[in-house]
Amino acid sequence: MIASLRGMNDILSEDYERFTYFIETASEIAKNYGFHFIETPLLEETALFKRSVGESSDIVGKEMYQFIDKGENDVCLRPEGTAGVVRAFIQKKLDRAGGIHRFFYHGAMFRYERPQKGRLRQFHQFGVESFGVDSVYEDAAMIMMVSDILSKLGISYRLQLNSLGCSECMPSYKESLVDYVRKCQDGICIDCQRRVETNPIRVLDCKNGSCQELYVEAPKITQNLCASCSSDFSALQSILDDNSIAYEVDSNLVRGLDYYSKTAFEFISDEIGSQSAIAGGGRYDKLVEFLDGRPTPAVGFAMGIERLMELIKMPEPKKDGYYMGAMDDEALQSVVKIAHKKRKNHTILVDYKSKNLKNHLKAADKLNAKYCAVIGSDEMKNKTIWVKNLEDKTEDTMPIAEF
């Protein structure tokens, strides 16, 4: 038997119900916030991710499905969604058009990682990207949108918030952090020693307890923000307070993608094991410019659909559609004919085996149909059909023409 590749799942039946329920719910909320759907390719030039996500990140450094295609192009399956949307935004010259552009997307992403629960090699994200709004209210709108989606799905969460500063305050903060870390160089783990060289901010995120002890005294970004970043960050907090969204400021929160600046946030669930980040996002004002577009402020987030799936509280399934059957073999043909006509507007399930009424009702029940419509010898004789509403238990025999 040929099985699916490691970390790549089929989505069907019950899972598919949850999957589409999530996408429908999230899409509806995104539309209410003024976002429009965008679909971008699964395959992109590798350089796009190297430049946007950053070569020092693990995603680009070791997790991409990258290969040379038949035209000698260096390509890869997208490991995340933002880069492609930004690329499309620039390619369609929306940066030159000016104004505000808001997009949402959902689709498969690919990362070559060791699978775990909630961590797949092909996984699905739902995300939104907003271009052209520099107001911190838009940052708050992102967070409120995630919160709305999660609440609608009955999912509880913790929200962690940080500001990563901008090109004015981040570089000097980075320097003072590097100075600090270098002083305790001997005590830190190998990973942190590498991080100091490649991407020093990430040391803050180190899971190693002994490293964290050393970093307790390290300078904090939240205390080294420039005037504008600082006032934005406190404005954001007051907007969230005003909208009753609970959060905790975590000055060690670092996003794993290089393009973020200013607002960074992560939604955490405590109910799904170690892969606990269910949504993450933030502002990336420099990315459009960095990918050769006109300077455009931008902010967005992404949610991991598989991680959310098992947390979703689904609404009770409702009885729906018609079950149809014959009690005599002779009646089957007319049942099929009626069903064919009726299917133009309704879901119809036909049982091709004639059986007694009790068994038809049993079968209709099993299929969760709302109506059970049956033709037997009496009905054949009178050109009628017997229909029972399985919810309110009312029944009626009506002329076939009126069915």
Added chain:
RNA sequence: GUGGGAUUAGCUCAGUUGGUUAGAGCACUGGUUUGUGGUGCCGGGGGUCACGGGUUCGAGCCCCGCAUCCCACCCCA
């Protein structure tokens, strides 16, 4: 990529120190004295015990390899 655990019916799982034809519940399917369901009763099908080797008179059980899933690290959604 590193370390650990698991893998038996469609699903969730039992399976004694290695010893006859490998079990249960649920699901599926048929019947239930002949036209009223979901929740009664009786029956039935379904397993190369993940896969490949080895040890043994004999392996679901022991050993080696391998795949996948799960857990931790790592990373992130």
